[in-house]
Amino acid sequence: MHLIACPWCGPRDEAEFSYGGEAHILRPEQPDALDDAAFANYLFMRGNPKGVHAERWVHTVGCRRWFNALRSTVTHEITAIYPMGTPRPDRAP
Amino acid sequence: MTAQSHRNPTGGRIDRARTLGFTFNGRYYEGHPGDTLASALLANGVHLVGRSFKYHRPRGIVGSGAEEPNALVQLGQGALTEPNVRATQAELHDGLAAASVNCWPGVRWDIGAINGLLGGLFPAGFYYKTFMWPARAWRAYEWFIRRAAGLGLAPREPDPERYDGTHAHCDVLVAGGGPAGLAAALAAGRAGGRVILADEQAEIGGSLLAGGGTIDGRPARAWLDDATAELAGMAEVRVLPRATVFGYYDHNYLGIAERLADHLPPAERAGRARQRVWKVRAGRVVLATGAIERPLVFDGNDRPGVMLATAAQAYANRWAVRVGDRAVVVTNNDSAYQTALDLSESGVAVALLADLRAEVPAALAQRLSRAGIEVAAGSAVVDAAGGTRVTSAEIRRLGADGTTLEGPARHVPCDVIAVSGGWSPAVHLFSQSGGRLRWDEAIAGFVPDISRQAEVSVGAARGTFDLAAALAEGARAGAAAAHAAGFGDGTATAPAANAREVIAPRPVWRVPSAGRGKAFVDIQNDVTAADIALAAREGYSAVEHLKRYTTTGMGTDQGKTSNVNALAILAHATGTAIPAVGTTTFRPPYTPVTFGALAGRTVGPLFDPARLTAMHPWHVQAGTRFEDVGQWKRPWYYPRGSETLHQAVARECRAVRTSLGIMDASTLGKIDIQGPDAAKLLDLVYTNAWGGLEVGRCRYGLMLKEDGMVFDDGVTARLGPQHFHMTTTTGGAARVMAWLEEWLQTERPHWRVYLTSVTTQWAVAAIAGPNARRLMAELCPNIALDAIDFPFMAWRDGTVAGIAARVFRVSFSGESAFEINVPSSQGMALWQALMTAGAKYDITPYGTEAMHVLRAEKGFVIVGQETDGTVTPGDLGMDWIVGKKKPDFVGRRGLARADCKRPDRKQLVGLLPQDPKEVLVEGAQIMADAAAPPPVPMEGHVTSSYWSATLSRSFALALLKGGRARHGQTVPVHAYGKTSWAQVTEPIFYDKEGEKLRG
């Protein structure tokens, strides 16, 4: 059971949250302009890193707000929590 | 027999003033408060407690705690029975009834013992090798294996006990109340931190309960009493005895299973929870879980009477029990010397101590010789003779490299062999926390190395076996943990004890065989040293493979006494070093936890909350049968008298079609959507266009996932220029709300839209049927009700029966219908008013089953019934709702994939069974060819199937490959071994032009 620091509510049990998959997958501005391969890439293909993973969480039974987190898929340590729409804090912009 | 033949008259931590009667395998015995079942059995001279798993060899009590591999018993009877309880951890209570789990047909005369004589039949991997072919023989094998294997019986009745669960936070959680844990808890508690100290035993104290020694100049047991008293007096310290820390999860989240009433006779448990699971989030964790003594692997080491040295010592000191009359002690380390002395003092004649090491600890050896105990240096027990009890030990000198034997054999008569093969730190919780282990040559065991979480191991759990050093480690760790939480200065004075010189143990993982018997590594699962060697020869040299192939470490004890011996023997067999072999993964729970405790209070009605509508009491009064839709209790049908489901539904459907029906539609999901960009949000998530919808009107919408598959549907009304009221399916309400929030927050954060779930703010009564408008006209003076002023798919505010209401002209039944929304508090009043005023039309409440029939007659789909996440709007024949001119909506690009345009996709059709009385099975498969041999190609399946009172025949909806081009065909439909035939039709059976619903 992770302990996740909701930016609005503070540290809460993982059971209060839902996982939203990999972060920074931008919906194409014009989906129609994509060929099938490119659209499938947007829809289905996700990274599966061993180590730090940028991912989305939502505080489902709390404030219902979405946010991003950096979490290690090896140790489950959460090293950063940051707003949707902002770049990964561990990468140079 | 009631005499406790092997109980000493004084000593031990038992209450001789009270006598407790109990039975074991039907025989009556007595013991005292403070006893475990194991100590009480031994006090009565009973060692033999069961038969082994595979060979059905007689087996005795080996340990004195969680490590016990053999003494598994079935406790209690009937609904209260519990299998596989370790007798060493079962506290004795008056009237306790226990039985061996593993000795069909009896512990002394055992048919399975013949397996022992046919041992060659059961080599390593015997499950894989023996019970493989032919597959159909498995039933016979299974009967044999299950019958012979035993391991207890699950209760057949529901568990009548109550369980509890609780959550807690603390600054410092100390797992284990031995000397190191106590020192840690004292230091952290004195600093002022919030501390939880959990220990699996009834009494706090760990090794201090069984051992001697002095702490702070007093006998250790006196120090223990003071320490527990001091902890009890600290307001921020919670001490949990009988509480096993069973799991260490992410982010310092730990599970503790506390036994609240297991130690009481059933009569005294009334009104109390039996067990409680604590879920604790700890700032810091101090792991003081001690160490587990290892057996030595020699021939016959499983005979009853062969036991761990510490266990023999604990029975002597803590329970004043003589484990036998004449003992041999065999050890590869210093600790068993004290055992020999303690046994001798308790009245057990100790014939000899065999030390595998050539160099023995001089001071200890001297004390033994003063007590008249011979020390045989460089020697080992190489065979234990006997049947249901050991009768003698064969002693030989070991060669220098430990693989050969020298000199003559000595046969020493004895009824107990106390064995110490060294110590394995109990690293289970550390390992569960993600920490990495290191092989420590000095102690010949795995110790904690690199931590992943905020924890520290202290004392024997990290290989520090010396009492003084363990106390110091504990105190230091407790003070540091409290300091990290902001309490104290991080220092503490450790309780003082005398440090001892320790001579390193001599690991001899397989004591050389004198040539005859089996030497067991995993006593519970009957895995021998030869099995491991065989597995290694067959190529199972990876530890995880070895484990599964031989089943070593896979019993209910999870190999607490056997894992390290198994690894070491594997390493030897494969010529690798032990650290290179590595360990298997430690997983929770440390010891088994009952399902009852894990479920806690969330059983029965508390398993999941039930959601009830405002009209629920009326439905109950009316004798309604309910169905669960998500958490909602929805009226399913309203039987009159002795009506069956079928009869009631037919009557309810006829009422709606011919006069007037009323349905509680309160459970439909409702979302209030407001803001300048509200229409844009609808345009994004629905397939059709919403900008042009006038205030006062409603529209049906279909939501897709990005892949183009149908996700939910519902009617949304425009309440104002920037204000909408969305309805969703009952089951999809939360899902849709989350879906809208996700799009808003993650993809369109700049839009100004605000969502509020208003599902339970409104109670909704839907009235439907030819007389619906007439009833409305009576009760609703302030809304113009004719079809021009209040057309289909419009809404109006007004009053109904004097109650402020919002009325929607929508219809799921296909009849002229009004959905009347009122504040929930007025729902019951509205319902009663409608029932009263509607009596003249024989207003008939109808449930979800009739609703399903009525809508299916109209060909209206139910998301989740006609769809399953692979169905597009086109598959449903609903292309008309997909906005071709909309530049974008969720699912648009997905729908454009070639696969979504295949003409042979499964499409919604109607089915009319050839036999009009036959209702097809929902889920039945439509076959391509009824005569084809299996595997028969399947072309689709029945999604909804009913008897229609209106049509006086059965009908169904189905998804069928290329179905729209197949109207008129007759197809075979198969379910449960029966093939029926049905004609494919268009999926609408009633009022195709929609005149009734618009009228």
Ligand SMILES: [Zn+2]
């Ligand atoms: Zn929150």
